[in-house]
Amino acid sequence: AQKITQTQPGMFVQEKEAVTLDCTYDTSDPSYGLFWYKQPSSGEMIFLIYQGSYDQQNATEGRYSLNFQKARKSANLVISASQLGDSAMYFCAMREISNTGNQFYFGTGTSLTVIP
Amino acid sequence: DTAVSQTPKYLVTQMGNDKSIKCEQNLGHDTMYWYKQDSKKFLKIMFSYNNKELIINETVPNRFSPKSPDKAHLNLHINSLELGDSAVYFCASSQDREQLSGNTIYFGEGSWLTVV
Numbered sequence: 332a333q334k335i336t337q338t339q340p341g342m343f344v345q346e347k348e349a350v351t352l353d354c355t356y357d358t359s360d361p362s363y364g365l366f367w368y369k370q371p372s373s374g375e376m377i378f379l380i381y382q383g384s385y386d387q388q389n390a391t392e393g394r395y396s397l398n399f400q401k402a403r404k405s406a407n408l409v410i411s412a413s414q415l416g417d418s419a420m421y422f423c424a425m426r427e428i429s430n431t432g433n434q435f436y437f438g439t440g441t442s443l444t445v446i447p
Numbered sequence: 448d449t450a451v452s453q454t455p456k457y458l459v460t461q462m463g464n465d466k467s468i469k470c471e472q473n474l475g476h477d478t479m480y481w482y483k484q485d486s487k488k489f490l491k492i493m494f495s496y497n498n499k500e501l502i503i504n505e506t507v508p509n510r511f512s513p514k515s516p517d518k519a520h521l522n523l524h525i526n527s528l529e530l531g532d533s534a535v536y537f538c539a540s541s542q543d544r545e546q547l548s549g550n551t552i553y554f555g556e557g558s559w560l561t562v563v
Contacts (some may be wrong), residue, residue: 366551372489374535376554420488426541426550433478433543435552439489 332357335423341356344413345446351398352441353409354423362383364426365406367397370440371419379421382406413445450474453538453555460528461563463497468523468558469539479521481513482537490537496521497543528562535559 336355344350356365369378382390382397390397398407406425410417423438452468460466478497483488494513495502501513508524525532538555549560 364550366553374557374559376537376539376557378551378553381551422490424552426552433495433541433550433552435480435492436542440488440490442488 333438334358334436335425335438337423337441339441340439341442341444342408343444343446344417346415347412349409349411349445350413352410352421352423354406354408354438354444355431356404356406356425356436357422358404358425358427360427362428365397365399366424366426367395367406367408368422368424369417369419371416376422380408410443415445415447418443418445451538451540451553451555453536453558456556457559457561459561459563460561462528464528465524465526466528466535466560468536468538468560469524470521470523470555471519472538472540472553473519474540474542474553474560476540476542476553477518478541478543479515480537480539480541481521481523482539484535484557486534493523493536494521508523525560530562533560533562 363384365382369377378394380392380398394411396409420440422440425436427434451472480495481493484490485488493507512524514522535557537557541552542550
């Protein structure tokens with residue numbers, strides 16, 4: 332089974348609108364971390380936001396928020412007030428802590444295009 | 448100061464050649480990684496390494512080998528390059544603390560390898 336599933340290969344959003352990028356995960360570990368990364372066309376991977384499995388509140392970082400629904404095993408990224416510079420690939424990732432150390436798993440990504 | 452730096456950023460080489468990509472991190476992290484990102488943007492873990500263990504993705508050809516002279520460096524050696532090796536290779540690092548699932552993974556800027 333896929334550890335991280337991103338079902339939206341591509342998304343479009345109008346500038347200044349909000350957009351939700353979907354992410355579901357699969358783990359049996361009680362302790363794990365969920366992350367979102369942005370990859371613009373220049374190629375670098377930029378860390379956006381983190382949610383811990385024990386966190387009671389949804390994580391927020393500026394215009395980014397993570398809609399964490401633990402029972403559904405989903406960790407959707409919400410970008411509010413989209414800007415043209417938000418056009419990029421977005422990757423959801425999960426960190427499990429195992430006997431062998433860190434295990435990071437990445438989804439297949441969602442390409443977001445912000446339309447002026 | 449760049450946290451995770453890798454060189455070269457661009458590399459064009461002929462089939463059959465042997466090449467290396469260097470990676471250094473100045474974050475004091477104890478775990479380093481190599482990822483391959485193909486033309487479809489899929490991120491695939493190749494290796495993870497800390498001072499305890501090298502974990503190799505079994506699907507990686509043995510033409511690829513990581514070399515870690517010390518905790519801050521993890522270089523990638525590729526022998527007998529093939530056309531299918533053309534991709535972006537990302538070095539990354541994280542701190543492997545079992546209780547802190549929030550320790551994120553930091554990426555280098557990527558090395559664009561083109562095999563002709």
